[in-house]
Amino acid sequence: MTGHQGHDRPGTASVSYLRRRFLTLTAAATVLAFSSEPGRARAEELGDRVLGDDPFTLGVxxxxxxxxxxxxxxxxxxxxxxxxxxxxxTGVIPVSWEVAEDERFSRVVRRGRADADAEFGYSVHVDARGLKAGRTYWYRFRAGSWVSRAGRTRTAPAAGSSPAQLRLGVASCQQYDEGYYTALSHLAREDLDVVFFLGDYIYENAIDARAGDRQLPEGSKLPDVFAHETVTLQDYRLRYALGKSDPDLQSAHAAHPWCVTWDDHEVENNYAAHVSQDNDPTDAFLLRRAAAYRAYWENMPLRLPHPTGPDMRLFRRLRFGRLAQFDILDTRQYRSDQAYGDGWKQPGPDSEDPSRTLLGPAQEQWLSNGFRSSSAVWNVLPQQVAFSRRRLRAQNSPLSMDAWDGYPAARKRLLDAARTARITNLMVLSGDSHIHLAMDIKEDFDNLSSPTRGVEILGTSISSGADGVEKPEDWESLLAVNPHMAYYAKRRGYVVITLTPSQARVDYRTLPYVTRPGAPVSTATSLTCRAGRPGFERPSP
Known part of the structure; x- marks a missing residue:
């Protein structure tokens, strides 16, 4: 069910979180090449003499x-x-930017200049301040004589306000060589306030000249730079450039503000903290992680400081008035290594060890504090991997060691913290699995009558897994052994969630195919849950 293309990791002994962090810090000395030096001399300003062609090929x-x-x-x-x-x-190119109240840019409200520095892949991150709350704006950039396309964005509602509605998109998992990003062209046309992308923005695998399942037209082919797995900073930068060259991805970014978090494929399949899938030497893997994190920061609309060596804090909190609080999590950088060699395995003492963590102690405490201080109607956790339990059969079922099922003590700590803080409307957003799932989060998954603590919306992939099917062969059996599941499908697509003070409506959008362009989109199902009454409402028999 995970949809990962990687193989199971050979069995390794678990190491404690503190020891892993010690190893991370000592190995960080090997990756100083990725850190800016304090007081670094300003690079030469290149001006526009190097911009012979349109520099905005990757969009905005x-x-x-x-x-x-x-x-x-x-x-x-x-x-x-x-x-x-x-x-x-090496060098710096000046880039000007402006923000307007209209798409013709006749009412510009903010403008300025930023430097696109070769040290950061010529990326530009502007924190445009002084805007009005809950407003739509348009923005664009200029470098030399070139002007970028215009993007549309929207600020969050005012602190303390009570919005009548918030509409958000949920997407994840876009493997370039497994299908077209058609779902993103439809996402771009949705009426949304914000998009949450939950990981696997790129994949690290080698891509052949015909782009795999995309099957580029005869006479078109990808250069050999994509024909090997990503390892170096240049590899990762090129892989982001490949993905961002897709017009549908560019349109979705230009249409809505995105809040992003990573999963595993932004670095390597199923890695855990400093542990690689194939147990590479720690120092070598941290060099790779440093490169991957650096390229991720360079290519995402993030306010956060750039990474320091192999470390970058990505978990953060966004508030949309009193309607919703979003605690965006990182379940990769700080996790204990997966138990029993990864994959779907029988749970046991190693996976159930109460010391195991998916978030790390600091992030767990940060989340618990956020629960206690929240005044929002909806407390939403955008994160990467399936949160609720997923059995494959009624008795002695294996569980996914890569998801929260492999870390049940960590899941219990999170739910206990939410209950202690009296969080009534908990909503977990997940990706990774390349399927659509709607699940009630039970206090005890072995007891269907136990309290429901919230809902989980697990969204399918944009392209990963190719076309998929609407009703998988295991549809009846999976729902039968997991009665907390309200919906299951295996097409590509995304999710649209509408939050109001009284309810949440969840629309699962699907596409019939992605291995050729032009697929239509439809709403496969719509589910609701009421504020103050955790759990999805089931249709009457």
Whole structure:
């Protein structure tokens, strides 16, 4: 069910969180090449003499909206599939930006200048401040004589306000060589306030010249730079350039602000903290993780500081008035290594060890504090992997060691913290599995009559897994052994959630195919849950 293309990891002994962090910190000395040096001399300003072609080939994006601000992003790359985007390996190019109240830019409200520095892949991150709450804006960039496309964004509602409605999109898992990003073209046309992307923005695998299941037309082919697994900073930068060259992805970014978090494939399949899938030497893997984290930061609309070596804090909190609080989690960087060699395995003492963590102690405490201070109607956790239990059969079923099922003590600590803080409307958003699932979060999954603590919306992939099927062969059996599941499907697509003070409506959008362009979108099912009454409402028999 995970949809991961990687193989199971050989069995390894679990190590404690503190020991792993010690190893991480000592190995960090090997990755200083990825850290900016304090007082570094300013690089030469290149001006526009190097911009012979349109530098905005990777589009524009916005993200992490606040009531008075939003992050604006672009990355200069006139020849995106060449190292450094076809630009010099060192230097700075000035980029101007502006924000307007209308798409014709006749009412510009903010403007400024930013530097696109080769050290950061010629990326630009602007924290545009001084905006009005709950408003739609348009933005664009200029470099030399070139002007980017215009993007549309929206600020968060004012602190303390009570919005009547919030509409959000949920997406994840877009493997370039397993299908077209058609779902994102439909997502771009949705009426949304914000999009949450829950990981696997890129994949690290080698891609053949015909782009796998995309099957590029005869005469078109990808360069050899994509024909090997990503390891170096240049590899990861090129892989983001490949994905961002897709017009549907560009349209979805230009249409809505995005809030992003990573999963495993932004680095390597099923990695855990400093442990690689194939148990590579720690120092070598942390060099790779440093490169991957750096490229991720360069290519995302993030307000956060750039990573320091192999470490980057990605978990953060966004509030949308009193209607919703979003605690965006990171379940990769701090986790205990998966038990029993990864994959779907029988649970046992190793997986059930109460010391095991998926979030790490600091993030767990941060989340618990956020629960206690929340005044929101809906407390939403955008994160990566399936939260609720998923059995494959009634008796002696294996469970996914890569998801929360492999960390049941950590799941219990999270639910206990929510209950102690009297969080009534808990909503967990998940990706990773390449399927649509709607699940009630039970206090005790072995007892259907035990209290329901919230709902989980697990969204399918944009392209990963190719076309999929609407009703998988295990549809009846999976729902039978997991009565807390309200919906299950295996097509590609995304989810739209509408939050109001009284209810949440969840619309599961699906596409019939993605291995060729142009697929239509439809709503496979719609479910609701009422504020103050956790759990999905089931249709009457």
């Amino acid at each position: 994006a916005s993200g992490d909206p606040l009531p008075d601000a939003v992050v604006l992003w672009t990355r200069l790359a006139p020849r995106p599939w060449e190292p450094d985007g076809g630009l010099p390996a």
